[in-house]
Amino acid sequence: MKQMLGMRLRNFRVENGYSQNHIANILGVERSTYTYYETGKTVPVIFDLMRLADLYHTTLDDLMGFRADSSDPLAFHENRAPVKAAVRKRRKENYLDEAVQDLSAEERQLLAYHRSASPEERRHILEYLQNSRKKDHKRTL
Secondary structure (H helix, E strand, O other): OOHHHHHHHHHHOOOOOOOOHHHHHHHHHOHHHHHHHOOOOOOHHHHHHHHHHHOOOOOHHHHHHOOOOOOOOOOHHHHHHHHHHHHHHHHHHHHHHHHHHHOHHHHHHHHHHHOOOHHHHHHHHHHHHHHHHHHHHHOOO
């Protein structure tokens, strides 16, 4: 799967006339890191995949090479069209520019950790942050 994603990333980049350096700068990663994405050694975090889909004016499904059919239990079937329409509308409103592209590398990393965590780990992370905020609030009173 990593290899297939890497080939797709390379094809999208070449078709759009971008260099690896240019894409790496957009994502805020080293060129060598982006090269690893294209060679299938590593996979970008979800937020970088979202940025790339937005840059290439495509969906995450298309970027990843996902093709749902009726035998796929995760397929959206009839509800798929409205979802795509909503994504296009957000794209027109620069949704990803505002919501994702302005995140710092540290914020993107934090969100990547959250996405990769199990539900129990996510609950612990949230509880830790909530408790930390409560302690900070009590100190300022």
